[in-house]
Amino acid sequence: MEDIDAIAALQDPVRRRLYEYVAEQGREVGRNEAAEATGVARTLAAHHLDKLAEAGLLESGSRRLTGRSGPGAGRPAKVYTRSRAERSISLPARDYRTAAELLAEAAEEAGLDDGLCAAARRRGEALRGPAESCDDVDAAMELLAARGYEPHIEDADEGTGGPASRVVRMRNCPFHAVAERFPPLVCGMNLALLEGLIGSDGAVRARMDARPGECCVIIEASKNNIH
């Protein structure tokens, strides 16, 4: 399916709500759950979820939601996750991704990390504007959400910190394709951008804490680091 058709599939408001709900969970979501969360009937949710899967925006699989297996465990239920594939459309046609990859390749070969990070930090500061450095995690989450990072508070049992330390992780890397090709360069750039965006005088800070499948930066209270 063409990108433009896939994106057009999101025009239906119910379908869009379902897509956003599944994307936000960062895990497999069943039909019942998606229907309840978005307030539509199960059959309607199922119809739209399948349309989203057909469009390649979601991936579907089947799983026994009871966690049991073998005879008597019940029929497997259909589950959905967001597709890893990227969809974009530019009218008229533009190809910034190739430009980004070529610039990154040249910067990597020339060892321009410091210059790139300085520019990224300045850009982050400019995006923040005259506002003070972020003083709490919620304000940081708002900034990150607006820039497409899909921030979420890490589950307490996921991280190493205690329940008192709220750590923000990000499901999406806005620079994913280039970051996969030039990780130290582009992830370093991303960190510098976020440092500029969050600010360095506030009570929260950005730090690199890479892990598979997520943005490599986390946001945490800077006071947590006094041991």
Place this chain on the structure above:
Amino acid sequence: MTSAAPAAHLAELNLAKLRHPLDDPRMESFVELLNPVNAAADGAPGFIWRLVEEGAPDATALRPAGEDVIVTMSVWETPEALWEFTYRSGHLEVMRRRREWFDRHVEAYLVLWWVPAGHVPTVDEGLERLADLRANGPSPRAFTFASTYTATEAAGTLRADAVPTA
């Protein structure tokens, strides 16, 4: 064993040219990261082996490629496992700050190659694969993350003394 065990594992050799001696205060932040990052490697999914000097926790004192060049060498189940550790673990922070501690390389400094499962590569073997990569570019014998080959494609190159088939 009835399951099909993988016949080949992925080996990696990496050279890093020190900007200052390891006991220089300017290298302190790198030295502090050595143990935690090595421990993360040992516990990473798909990790099989890494080079250490006898009686030492790492290979930083071995200098087979020059007095100011440290080497890392390791073996992994798959290229994906090595990639995830290299770029999606605490190791990424070391990579991000690489210019603080290491000179920029003009030539290739990282080489990947397939070895028979169970084979522990020697440093000479790694240096020879790196020389191959530098001389001939990526091939099934010696390649990089940007140009990987599968173990099947590299089937004729698994042995240390294998000669290029092309």
